[in-house]
Amino acid sequence: KAPWGTAGSRRMAARLKRCVVRRRDGPEQHGVAASCLRELRDKACGVLAIDKAREPITLVLAEDGTIVDDEDYFLCLPSNTKFVALAKDEKWSSKSLDSGTSWLSESVDEVDSAAEKWKQLARQLKDDLSNIILMSEEDLQVLIDVPRSDLAGELAQSETKIQVLQDTLQQVLDRREEERQSRQLLQLYLEALKTEDSILSKVAEPEAAPRKEMDVVDTGTSSTDTSATTALSNQVLAALKEKPAPELCLDSQDLELVLKEDAAALASALGWDKQKAAALQEACDQELSKRLKQVQTLHSLRSTSKGKKTLPWGDWPSAKRKK
Secondary structure (H helix, E strand, O other): OOOHHHHHHHHHHHHOEEEEEEEOOOOOOEEEEEOOHHHHHHHHHHHOOOOHHHOOOEEEEOOOOOEOOOHHHHHHOOOOEEEEEEOOOOOOOHHHOOOOOHHHHOOOOOOOOHHHHHHHHHHHHHHOHHHHHHOOHHHHHHHHHOOHHHHHHHHOOOHHHHHHHHHHHHHHHHHHHHHHHHHHHHHHHHHHHHHHHHHHHHHHOOOHHHHHHHHHHHHHOOOOOOOOOOOOOHHHHHHHHHOOOHHHOOOHHHHHHHHHOOHHHHHHHHOOOHHHHHHHHHHHHHHHHHHHHHHHHHHHHHHHOOOOOOOOHHHOOOOOOOO
């Protein structure tokens, strides 16, 4: 006959939920069992060695970054749900994704040919179509230029669905170009206003004022030291320096790298002043946040659509590409 304590232990184990926890940027995963959110937080802090000063932590779903702070919601989650533990002042990012966009945290190997590159990009789409949002303009164009039959064979889809996919890729590319043009027009308008204000102020100022203004301009352009070392590739630096609205042409991995750079080092590498470099990082931050929100929305829709693990190919818009 089993001892009385065995039955009690079994009832206790039945109430425990098996979970998997890890840090935002940590590859190590730990399995824990908890009966409630508070217990899960406490155990996560212990196994992940999170300092008490960085508590309270926030638990989010590793799949899409959904914050789990409701006890009933936690109890509804299946066993072995994967969580990311965010310490105080940490934010969820694409590197916290457990699937779909996890390729962002991996180093992208150099490809020897264009054929290998489009196949690598195609595999990313095969894992999750929402990766389209996170791709660079160059990557989008590569997939658009791939022959339909080749892409259909790689993705194991019909050519009709591949046409829909390539139309969608073109639409994403077109929207970024339209946004870039809108920003350029706004920038030209703002510069015109500044020029007009400058002309009016010169008329009102005494004769010594123009020379003083010239001195300010001269000192502002004297800082062009590009000796600072950055983690950015020459290709990314060239895009940041030469392209209008460069945040629109970079993929999300490069946007993250730009955000991690020190503003002063970035300014020095680009030959800009610190204020302009900070404005660029702000624009990159806004673009990355927008893309990640779009991905989270798609993942949430996917999770509520009859438990499908991948976005249905047929749900993408079928509008013809504009010539």
